[in-house]
Amino acid sequence: MSPQPQAAVGAPLSRVDGRLKVTGEARYAAEFDVDGVVHAVIVDASIGRGRITGVDTDAALAHPGVLRVIHHGNAPTLPYRDNPGSNNLPGRRLRVFQDDRVLFHGQPVAVVVATTLEAAQHGASLVKVGYDAERPTTDLAEGEPGRPANYARGDVEAGLRDADVRLDLTYRMARNHHNPMETHATIARWDGNRLTVWDKTQWVPGTQTELSTVFDVPPDSVRVINPFVGGAFGSGLRCWPHTVVAALAARETGRPVKLVLTRKQMYYGTGFRPAYEYRLRLGGDRNGRLVAADHGIDAETSSYETFTEAVMSPGQMLYSTPGVRQAYRTVPLDVNSPIWMRGPGAATGSYVIESAMDELAHELGIDPIELRRRNEPAQDPSDNAPFSTRRLLECYTVGAREFGWDRRKQSPRSTRDGDWLIGMGMAAGVYHTAVAPARTRARLNADGTAVIESATSDMGPGTYTSQTQVAADALGLAVRAVDFRLGDSRYPQTPPHGGSMTMASIGSATLDVCDQLRRQAIELAVGDEESPLHGVSPDDVVVRGGRLHVQGNPTRGETYQRLLTRNDRARLEAEASFSPPRGERRSISAYSAVFTEVAVDATLGLVRVRRMLAVYDAGRIISPKLADSQAIGGMVGGIGAALLEHTVTDHRDGRIANAGLADYLVPVNADVPDLRAIYLEGEDYEADPIGVKGLGEVVIVGVAPAIANAVFNATGRRIRELPITAEALL
């Protein structure tokens, strides 16, 4: 078929769901009007480890409106069948109310169901739980590491021994919580053996299979609905215990149950980016070429599941390094399980590597960009696979020019603006491009409109909009004639909405299904004696504005509407199943270069970001207006990780001391200056059929080290710990 003109893809369109979001009409999980719904509130363990000795529910049950209190003493045994292929972590998933064990502070130990939210909240405060408490281990430094995951190439010891310059650096990163603005919530309703949940999730089919296995009901009898996700950043990638609690409470009371986690419960119930201690021994020659790197990585996980992420990857492939050795050890602690958070692994690994590169540049007196250029690999150093596209050097060039990098003074603490010390820093970012099997179905209606359905999600990047753009061009329809639907398990199955793979995966399936529909319509037309297109080769027909016509001859053609109506076809239908093609081995990643200028109060240690600019090599940009927002949002997330975000645990009892938005600081408007994002024009069709390399993750990678490097340039102080606080700088 003829390639379709691209009118919507690449155009700076506003969000198709914008009106719903600015009027308050967009419905998030807890906002569905379900008849007869009652309210559930979870009671959390107030010890960090131990056993429950008793649950006194008398006062709670005596409270007006309270219907039921469910806990391990009266809960039914739940099947909890294995759920292979889910995002459940290796280990044994937390089973709600199945025994008296407390594995971490904040673990759900009971749930109160009541006719009103007020009664449920008050009732939860009246449940008295007795404990036999043990001292928990929650400090990364005190835990016993498990067996490491290892990687090795070259002779690291010889490389370090013979290096002209050696650095031995230990970096620490605090635990971060996603803190999406919408807290996780579930409404659950049973109709006989059929379960419907309105649940905040990044993976509608994942919640469906988890509930199916926990309650041992067929997947088809579980329906998951979630058209809008109020942010997640990874916290919705697996089905958490509270969703099971809601479904259990609904089954036990025979009523629909709404359960909304409190902000505090989000710190114990929906995962986090784990704390890390990362030791890097780095050796280089006098010209700045890396010769060896030894990485010792320790990260927290829970006592019952092992969480790992791609933290080793940047150290293997970002720079040419003949000798690399890595040991990645997870440390089981008495905490709830971590989960992937924006830029998982890469954000952490690149913070260390990009900080160390800055330290090496300073040590050698080489410009940080020049140092990176000297270590730019020609192919992926981890496995010698050719890069599909890697335009990192171009990111440096464009970024340096647009940012004014030449105004940076190499010698630290040499620029002042009144009380403020001024510094500039930069860092590279990388995130591997992931693509997964995905399905869509579509119908083209006789009125010239189209509906595309897929079980994917839109947690904010703009799936509704960008998929509509892909579909509109493939069908030759106006954007307003296309209705892209998502967030329902009755739609075709999709991979998790995360890992920057939604556009690559669902986008490819959307392109395929719409190409099929267009082909059906074209074949119908060229085979129809009454069509002006009769007898034309299908390859010579394109569709624009809902009208099929001969390529290069717009006057010869007709509309979808006319074609379908004349042929008595109410609609054309198609389904697509996209699987990533297995071509030649390629190293496929999105890249970035982040530049920033900070001001540090010389007396108070306060750090303010003054400006930031990032350049991305992310392949084809489907929706530039939304891509710009995503990049800027990633920078803001990175500012948080660099300067503010820090989950503080009281190691005496495992309590999180700052489990709230007043104490766990995230960037507010006054923390954020004007930010600028530049996407290099281009595409990567080795990555996927629509040429994208993913955006959502790479935009946070590299931000924290750029800030840390700028703080060093401003002050001469190297803080090897995130967040960089005023206390550390004093």
Place this chain on the structure above:
Amino acid sequence: MSIELPESAVPPPTGAGESSSTPTRRTFIATSTAVGGAVVAGGVIGGGSLLGPEEATAAEAPPSSRVSLTVNGTRRTVTVDNRTSLLDLLREHFGLTGSKKGCNAGACGACTVLVDGERSEMGVPPAGGWGRVNSCLTLAVRLEGAEVTTIEGLADGDRLHPLQKAFIDQDAFQCGYCTPGQIVSGVGCIEEGHTGSPEEIREWMSGNICRCGCYVKIVRAVQQTAGRK
């Protein structure tokens, strides 16, 4: 939540319906939900037969009060559990879910609504007569006679408020969850006259957290709208 008033301060629950000029299904639900505790306790509706041995059989109704307030121009009278926040009244009883619960502790601004400035104890009454209020920290029973504007009340029929339109134009949101609070807060910010510079807007919009990180564009949207005035 366990806010309790002394007995003497508690008006008896009336169980009366509300006297909205145009009763809707929503307002009916509000009333019946608000007195639900009492009704279930009396075993009148709600499936007394469903009560199992583990279920509650409490006999007393929670302290509740009758309150009349105007929401987006519609006067509503409702009997409400004294513990109910304005946010929960809007979301759980009136079905106005545009105001969001992000923290329930006044720290994020997602629940921001405008309340007439006469009741100064509920917020800072600015010169324009509007007050931005965290509805999660405001007890519904304190709103007797108040006029409340939520995100649902900003548009004029199909015509969006200029700031709503500016948010779409500037792409000042992603997930959309903080957006109603941002927009309502932005309307307050403009009314207050705190839009002299981007720096001033940043300061006066810093009570509204956006975790997707759309601040740059939120400032532009507020600036664009303030410039039209």
